[in-house]
Every structure is written in C-alpha cells, then in structure tokens.
Amino acid sequence: MKLQFAMDTLTTQAALELAAAAAPHVDILELGTPLIKSAGLSAVTAVKSAHPDKIVFADLKTMDAGELEAEIAFAAGADLVSVLGSAGDSTILGAVKAAKKHGKGIVVDLIGVADKPARAKEVVALGVEFVEMHAGLDEQAEEGFTFSTLLRDGEASGVPFSVAGGITASTIAAVQQSGARVAVAGGAIYGAPDVGVAAATLRAAIV
C-alpha cells in the first residue's frame, strides 16, 4: 500500500517545506485543492521539480471542462489528477483522454457521492486509474463521523481504491487490511510537531 501525503496548505513555499520534510517517507505528494486555487498550478510545477522521483497528485476536484483541466495540470507536472465522482461521464472521459495523451492517470474522488461502490465501478470502466473513498474535511468535522464506511465501500467496490478521511498511525493498519491501494494522510502529518517523524511513523505502520 502506498502512502499519500495531502498537503493542505495555501502557499507554494509552505508546500515545498512540507514536501521536503515528508518526502523520504511517502510515495505520493498531493497538492490540496485550496492550495492549487490559491497559488495556481505553478505550485504543482515547483513540487514536481523539487521531487521528480515522487508521484505528484494535483487535487483539482474537477467538475467540468475535464479535458482542459487535466491537460493543464499534467502539463504543469502532475502525475495524477482528481476529478469528482459527481461530475458527468463526459467530464471524466475528457480527463481520461488528457491522461492517456500524457501517459498519466486520473483518480476519481467520490466525496459527496451517495452510492460510492456503484459509482466506483462505473468510473473505472471509463478508464480512471483508481477511485478515492473520501470523506472531506467538513464531513470529518461533523458529529459522529467514522471512516469505517469508507473501508466497507472500498471493499464492496471491487476496484482499486484509496482512502482519505482523517487516517492516523492508529488507524492505517485497518486501511491496509481493507485492501486499499493508497492511504491518504493529511493532518496526521502536517499537523504534527515534527512532519518527518509523523510521516515515518505512518510509513512504519504499513506492513
């Protein structure tokens, strides 16, 4: 199982500092949606240039203009680009077309989708690399939130999936047991006193 670090920050400089500290321990460096909207795709270029050996994930959460948005993100250096599962199939197909042109991949983020396993099967058939079983930051803050549903949805989907929704060192083993291809950690790394130690701890919890 790969470890993806979601860098939820707002400036390219902050992202570069987080990436430098965590890179030795993670496989995928993710530029969060607010970071990309705030700083633009030059942030993707900066992170990829600093870490050419890492998979760089641009969390665009595309809802429309699938081919165009994916194209500019791949051109900026992204290896993986996200499209929303609630987007129309033509948007997802457009993004997949851009990915094929660049030899890169599209990830469909299932945040906000009611029946995640069903939509997961549909979008993998459209050519996406894998789906993200994702509870967003706002959903995580809601009372009674638990991400066990995400793991069940991933298992039920029968397709390659990642899991994102507040994963910590004490829960990452359960994510691995669910068969996830990728575990996405954000706050558990960037919110820790020592980003490198936190990333190494998560890595060590993957067997």
Next chain:
Amino acid sequence: MKLQFAMDTLTTQAALELAAAAAPHVDILELGTPLIKSAGLSAVTAVKSAHPDKIVFADLKTMDAGELEAEIAFAAGADLVSVLGSAGDSTILGAVKAAKKHGKGIVVDLIGVADKPARAKEVVALGVEFVEMHAGLDEQAEEGFTFSTLLRDGEASGVPFSVAGGITASTIAAVQQSGARVAVAGGAIYGAPDVGVAAATLRAAIV
C-alpha cells in the same frame, strides 16, 4: 436581469483583456474555474483592482473546506464565490459563514445535481445568495443538449437563480422571461470577433 461574463481563459493577462473589453456592458465579471486553478487567486485580485465598480465572481466550485476556500477568495477581492450543490450542507454553511464575515455572497452551482429545484430550495435556506442553474461546458457538448430544462428548473425552484449554459443573443430573452436574476454568458462573448460588441449586443437584448 444582470449580465454575467464568464471569462473561461487561463491567464490573468487574458482575463484582464477580456474584462477591459466587456466591462462597460456587463454587471458581473466571472473568473472561471480553470483560470483560478491555473493562475491562482491573484487573478481575482487583479480583476477586482482593475474593475472595483464591478461585481467579481470567483467560480471556485468548492466541494470541501467551504469556509477556508470562500475566506481566501473573499480576501482576494471576490464579491461572489461559488460552491457546488453536490457539496455537503456543512461545506455550504462554512462558505456562508465566510460570506457573512465579509458582507459578501455565496452562489450555489447546481451543475451535476439531478433534482435542481429541490436542492435550490435547500441551499437558499442555508443562506446562499442565489443558485446557478448550470449546464457545464462538457454537458453542452453532449448530443441533444438544450438549456430549456434549466429555465424550467429555475421557475420551479421558486428561489433567486442565474442561468448558465451557452446563452446567446438569440436565447437571452427566454432567460429573462423565465425570471432569472442573472444571465451568464461565456463563449458568446469571449468567442466573438469583437468582445465589446458581443457584450453590448447581449446587453441590448435584455429589456
């Protein structure tokens, strides 16, 4: 009815040129989602600085981190910020909180939402300014597309709404007759040989 110009371009410089040509004839200058992702929120600041008398709409299409994304867009100079109708209520409420703090407004973009009138009522009750009955660029390119459904959905919603989906000088009268508060035009303006003339023609078609 107000006229909104959706600037679907990719650089701040191109947006400033489009805005300069169209501004005398439109009420709202919209920075499209790919533009914001490509150039960052500094594009919003640049357009607002050049046109302080215009309403500047940042088409963020927020799906998560509602308060944060709206906050940084308002801080950058936006007067209106969009959140997706398929986002959770907590995301929309977070964005509305940021809007109230700044004395600005949230628009919910209903792209991809199956029952637009029902969701429109729900989100206006959450405190959003108005909803956008929206067929995206990808949906417009699908065979058999017509935006008459958007007008019927707007009328059925009973709440303030805008319409976006390939509006031209020959269809804008029907949009006005549906009771729309705002008509959003993109390609009909930026795709015209003379951007200023195209914007003026649309404006003249509003009675």
